Amino acid sequence: MNAPTTYAAARAASLTDPAAFWAAQAGQIAWFEEPPQPVLSQDEGTGFYRWFRGGRLNTSFLCLDYHVQNGRAEQTALIYDSPVTQTVRRYTYQQLLDLTARFAGGLRELGVAYGDRVILYMPNLPEAVVAMLACARLGAVHSVVFGGFAPHELAVRIDDARPRVIICASAGLEFDRVIPYKPLVDDAIGKAQHKPEHVVVLQRSFCLAELNPSHSAASERAPRDVDYQQLLQAAPVEAVPVEATDPLYILYTSGTTGKPKGVVRDNGGHAVALKYSMSAIYGVEPGETFFAGSDIGWAVGHSYIVYGPLLHGCTTVLFEGKPVRTPDAGTFWRLIHDHNVRVTFTAPTAIRAIKKEDPEGLLSRQYDLSCLCYLFLAGERCDPATYEWAGQLLGVPVIDHWWQTESGWPMLATMVGLSDMPPPRAGSAGHPVPGYDVQILDEAGLPVPAGTTGLVAVKLPLPPGCLPTLWQDDARFQSSYLDTFPGYYFTGDGGYQDAEGYFYIMGRVDDVINVAGHRLSTGEIEELLAAHPAVAECAVLGIACALRGQRPVGLVVLKDGQQMEEEQLEKELISLIREQIGAVACFRQAAVVKRLPKTRSGKILRKTLRQLADGEEFVLPSTIDDPAILEEIQLVLEARCLGQAFENRLSS
Known part of the structure; x- marks a missing residue:
């Protein structure tokens, strides 16, 4: 055949x-x-x-x-x-x-x-x-x-x-x-x-x-x-x-x-x-x-x-x-030139980092990139702005x-x-x-x-x-991938297909987040945060990040009677995650809240919290036990500039 x-x-x-x-x-x-x-x-x-x-x-x-x-x-x-x-x-x-x-x-x-x-x-x-x-x-x-x-x-x-x-x-x-x-x-x-x-x-x-x-x-x-x-x-x-x-x-x-x-x-x-x-x-x-x-x-x-x-x-x-600082944001272009590379494959995170340090792409002009035919991207979804920037800079098809x-x-x-x-x-x-x-x-x-x-x-x-x-x-293996839809492998991702047959992958639907290509469990991070003697309960959100795709942010509720300074607690929690998971987690922010939004059965509404932080529209879950909690948390997120929505507001 x-x-x-x-x-x-x-x-x-x-x-x-x-x-x-x-x-x-x-x-x-x-x-x-x-x-x-x-x-x-x-x-x-x-x-x-x-x-x-x-x-x-x-x-x-x-x-x-x-x-x-x-x-x-x-x-x-x-x-x-x-x-x-x-x-x-x-x-x-x-x-x-x-x-x-x-x-x-x-x-x-x-x-x-x-x-x-x-x-x-x-x-x-x-x-x-x-x-x-x-x-x-x-x-x-x-x-x-x-x-x-x-x-x-x-x-x-x-x-x-x-x-x-x-x-x-x-x-x-x-x-x-x-x-x-x-x-x-x-x-x-x-x-x-x-x-x-x-x-x-x-x-x-x-x-x-x-x-x-x-x-x-x-x-x-x-x-x-x-x-x-x-x-x-x-x-x-x-x-x-x-x-x-x-x-x-x-x-x-x-x-x-x-x-x-x-x-x-x-x-x-x-x-x-x-x-x-x-x-x-x-x-x-x-x-x-x-x-x-x-x-x-x-x-x-x-x-x-x-x-x-x-x-x-x-x-x-x-x-x-790294794509930047070794020694500069032109290192990938040098590699392509020096080694006559036909196809390059990297993560959108790398291109975003290069764009951040060299927004006009001036360093690429130092090298002859005519050998390059294609740039492939994968690891997390590539935003259209980064996609267009790379295509215009390199003059070759960019393929997510x-x-x-x-x-x-x-x-x-x-x-x-x-x-x-x-x-x-x-x-x-x-x-x-x-x-x-x-x-x-x-x-x-x-x-x-x-x-x-x-x-x-x-x-x-x-x-x-x-x-x-x-x-x-x-x-x-059976429970993680095959039981959700008998006869199918369930990817754990959400997305859609348009009328012309193109597929769009929008991200994870479970609590695994994608930080610069590293898939990390928010449940594992929560388990570590909850082990801190001052923390009563917590939720970790994978919020949108222009550079890394997502990054984890912790919301913690203190135990009664704890008078610990929030700045000191945040430092200790960051250190804890770095020691137990490593710097790859990029865990750098934690905020103290009075309580976390939950359903009446006690499930923390993590998806709703993430949508709030990212500035997405959402329908208030009918099972929430107290809608006022979201307003309280929004004030905390805004005060600390935690979340893409509040970062965007600050930059504008």
């Missing part, structure tokens, strides 16, 4: 006979043992869908060995560009393979084997990419934890994944500070019930970590702490064939209960989907350069810094730094598209690799990617008319690459 080259044909084929459509795409990758027919099946007991059962492959082999064996050994695979350390390093496919095979050998000597878990706690470094690929080479399951998370959050993930080894850098570096990582890892291990056998430490010259020479209780193979470079002295190992349905990695995303959900990505579906997406969605060809301005701790970093470009035979740019950690690759997009695709439109995430039957439903699970806002769901089966379940928690 030849792959359809038009969007209409590809989408129709993927929905009419998904097994046949994806079987054809599976032919684009090299299998050790090709999957039998049918390529789509369901697990006994749970009924969860699985792709390519019976197929055997290795993702590290597909990213490295395959290209070395087929003429790309001397092509640049990875460009590491770090303005914070003023370093640029290039690795060919052969060099990256050699490093990965030897590091995998070192991990094997530490006891890491097929099915074991390994946690990575590292910045955007080539050594982190090598570690991810080395885990995949062994059939081990990696879980990358974003380096900004606090020890408590890391400890939760250690106890859930139960890794044999943790791999960390000695420190991270930002333009104005050094962040030692090893003490945070040691603190997390101390808090966790599960104790990894080894910690592999990449020493960075500007901040050397102290290594623990003692042996762990579980292993006498080596000291508990091992230098990263020591593992590179091992003999190289070949790629281990794994089942297509075996997990490649676990990536944790916030849940509404405060306990993170371990999204599982399998090997077979992941490789097929990402390989397809590179040409069909992003329009890049093998040998061209792709730059995703993200972090390897995010789904974007997994899919489009590491795996997608390497599966496709591209050159990928790994950037250590939508996906989730759970999906692993885009669900809605303007697919530049297919013909007859409707053009991108400001405010819209585009049209459904082949394989995704995206629908807007009402609360009863029925489709709503065009232009009507509803709940975004995807009819089952999901295409390859999406999560098959959660790590060791089938019941939570």
Whole structure:
């Protein structure tokens, strides 16, 4: 079956006979043992869908060995560009393979084997990419934890994944500070019930970590702490064939209960989907350069810094730094110029930050950007003003598209690799990617008319690459995603489809907020605020933020008799969230209120509070116990200039 080259044909084929459509795409990758027919099946007991059962492959082999064996050994695979350390390093496919095979050998000597878990706690470094690929080479399951998370959050993930080894850098570096990582890892291990056998430490010259020479209780193979470079002295190992349905990695995303959900990505579906997406969605060809301005701790970093470009035979740019202040708001434009980037993918937050510091885009004029063909945006909805600004500045199509950690690759997009695709439109995430039957439903699970806002769901089966379940928690996978609308995956987002078929995603409908691409649980933040001895109860709102999409603001009710100064309380609450969750939460404001609006059954009206803060119109809930409470809170929000509505009023 030849792959359809038009969007209409590809989408129709993927929905009419998904097994046949994806079987054809599976032919684009090299299998050790090709999957039998049918390529789509369901697990006994749970009924969860699985792709390519019976197929055997290795993702590290597909990213490295395959290209070395087929003429790309001397092509640049990875460009590491770090303005914070003023370093640029290039690795060919052969060099990256050699490093990965030897590091995998070192991990094997530490006891890491097929099915074991390994946690990575590292910045955007080539050594982190090598570690991810080395885990995949062994059939081990990696879980990358974003380096900004606090020890408590890391400890939760250690106890859930139960890794044999943790791999960390000695420190991270930002333009104005050094962040030692090893003490945070040691603190997390101390808090966790599960104790990894080894910690592999990449020493960075500007901040050397102290290594623990003692042996762990579980292993006498080596000291508990091992230098990263020591593992590179091992003999190289070949790629281990794994089942297509075996997990490649676990990536944790916030849940509404405060306990993170371990999204599982399998090997077979992941490789097929990402390989397809590179040409069909992003329009890049093998040998061209792709730059995703993200972090390897995010789904974007997994899919489009590491795996997608390497599966496709591209050159990928790994950037250590920020879009601004490293050294300035022109750093992305320099990257595009220096490395001949064809496609760039980043978050609207990054473009807004650049626009804030260089509103006229003057820094872009220092560079020849004629190599750039497309700018893709995702992570949170891109506002039309930012969309138009970027398009006018760069003179290329700006494409806002939508996906989730759970999906692993885009669900809605303007697919530049297919013909007859409707053009991108400001405010819209585009049209459904082949394989995704995206629908807007009402609360009863029925489709709503065009232009009507509803709940975004995807009819089952999901295409390859999406999560098959959660790590060791089938019941939570069922309740979180499948129970709301039987026969559908519920995304947790709200949105609408217009009369011309364009989809608009308006944001989360639960209490998970999106702060500059980080999905954070307001319930978890509330739990921490409520632990303060002066706080009786609280509510955390994800209010609109021009830079980060959303940011959390706390409303707290003091315990009776508390005379604590509000300024001091706010400082302590900010410090508490920074310690327990990390700076990524961007929690910087808390206000004391006399009481919180609730329904008669005692449920806090968080949505109403957020609408009030954002200046949105809302219908007063009929179940509210005392409408006057909202007036009191509005006065507090206005006095403190908390919320987009009051910020706008002040600026005008």
